[in-house]
Amino acid sequence: MKMPIYSRPIQENTWSAFLLSQDCPLRVVVSAGPAPYPHRPPRPRCRSIGTFDRFYKTPHPRYNDGGFLKANFGGFIPLSTVDWRGRAVCTVFLRGCPVRCRYCQNAALQEGLDERGIAEILAMIRDSTLLATGVVFSGGEATMQKDALLALARGAKEMGLGVGLQTNGVFPETIRALLAERLVDKISLDIKTRWSHYRNLFTVDYADRVKTSLALCTEAHKTGVLPEFEVVVTVFRGCEDDVPYIAKETGGVDLVLQQGIVRGVSPLTFGELAGIADRIRRTVKIRTREDGEATYEGRRIMRAESIDMSGIERDQSI
Numbered sequence: 539m540k541m542p543i544y545s546r547p548i549q550e551n552t553w554s555a556f557l558l559s560q561d562c563p564l565r566v567v568v569s570a571g572p573a574p575y576p577h578r579p580p581r582p583r584c585r586s587i588g589t590f591d592r593f594y595k596t597p598h599p600r601y602n603d604g605g606f607l608k609a610n611f612g613g614f615i616p617l618s619t620v621d622w623r624g625r626a627v628c629t630v631f632l633r634g635c636p637v638r639c640r641y642c643q644n645a646a647l648q649e650g651l652d653e654r655g656i657a658e659i660l661a662m663i664r665d666s667t668l669l670a671t672g673v674v675f676s677g678g679e680a681t682m683q684k685d686a687l688l689a690l691a692r693g694a695k696e697m698g699l700g701v702g703l704q705t706n707g708v709f710p711e712t713i714r715a716l717l718a719e720r721l722v723d724k725i726s727l728d729i730k731t732r733w734s735h736y737r738n739l740f741t742v743d744y745a746d747r748v749k750t751s752l753a754l755c756t757e758a759h760k761t762g763v764l765p766e767f768e769v770v771v772t773v774f775r776g777c778e779d780d781v782p783y784i785a786k787e788t789g790g791v792d793l794v795l796q797q798g799i800v801r802g803v804s805p806l807t808f809g810e811l812a813g814i815a816d817r818i819r820r821t822v823k824i825r826t827r828e829d830g831e832a833t834y835e836g837r838r839i840m841r842a843e844s845i846d847m848s849g850i851e852r853d854q855s856i
């Protein structure tokens with residue numbers, strides 16, 4: 539049995555209806571044709587997957603920039619459920635990052651060149667809109683490519699998608715521009731260490747730039763311009779004391795404690811990260827490779843998907 543999941547206009551005079559086969563969600567059938575009435579979709583006519591390709595792999599004229607604006611492309615995940623918790627999204631990786639974290643999980647994206655037209659990347663995003671309701675820009679450091687990122691975010695917004703950004707905050711002007719146009723719905727800002735340690739960890743002291751990004755996002759979140767904002771702290775064994783400092787510097791912003799993984803140092807366990815959260819008396823999200831992500835509030839896990847509780851002291855009053 540096939541069931542329609544939604545329909546929407548994709549061009550001025552054209553409607554599409556998406557039909558999903560119940561036994562295989564990937565068997566997508568597209569029906570499209572000129573709308574006889576401007577506000578009424580035509581009766582669906584099933585066509586082959588080839589029609590889907592023709593419609594969705596051809597750049598929309600509106601996004602066609604004539605090929606002038608390009609992005610240094612790093613990769614694309616058509617469907618992700620971990621990059622924006624609670625949402626199915628696609629993820630675009632943009633290449634290049636001036637910060638050289640020793641623990642970088644995407645070190646291959648720190649440099650290199652793979653130029654792609656904005657229209658080509660928007661076509662990839664559009665191909666995901668059958669299941670994804672948002673797009674997350676990551677890297678590398680996506681904000682390093684200001685014009686490209688703005689163009690991509692505008693295109694995603696025109697498709698009706700939520701826009702998320704994972705950033706290290708070293709390009710506050712890009713964040714300012716995104717917020718000014720209300721092009722972003724969620725920002726995850728990395729704060730790597732205490733402000734005074736930035737100059738020791740990296741060849742350039744980025745602390746002031748990250749502080750500016752933090753101030754911009756905090757203000758935008760307070761005023762409702764930025765609906766979701768979180769600060770991500772990657773915590774390594776031996777650097778646990780940075781967390782109370784960063785918690786204080788970020789005020790009431792949502793905090794994510796992410797397990798730091800680097801060769802030669804045993805990673806903190808979920809229980810140890812929970813112990814740090816207890817010290818700062820804040821609700822935090824804890825993210826570990828073994829257990830995924832959970833929201834943790836003072837010895838009570840509020841929402842978790844696969845957490846092993848054995849390492850955590852249970853509060854008997856709960």
Ligand code: SF4
Nearest residue numbers: 635637639642678706
């Ligand atoms: S800021 Fe992010 S992308 Fe850049 S080197 Fe560090 S971890 Fe990698």
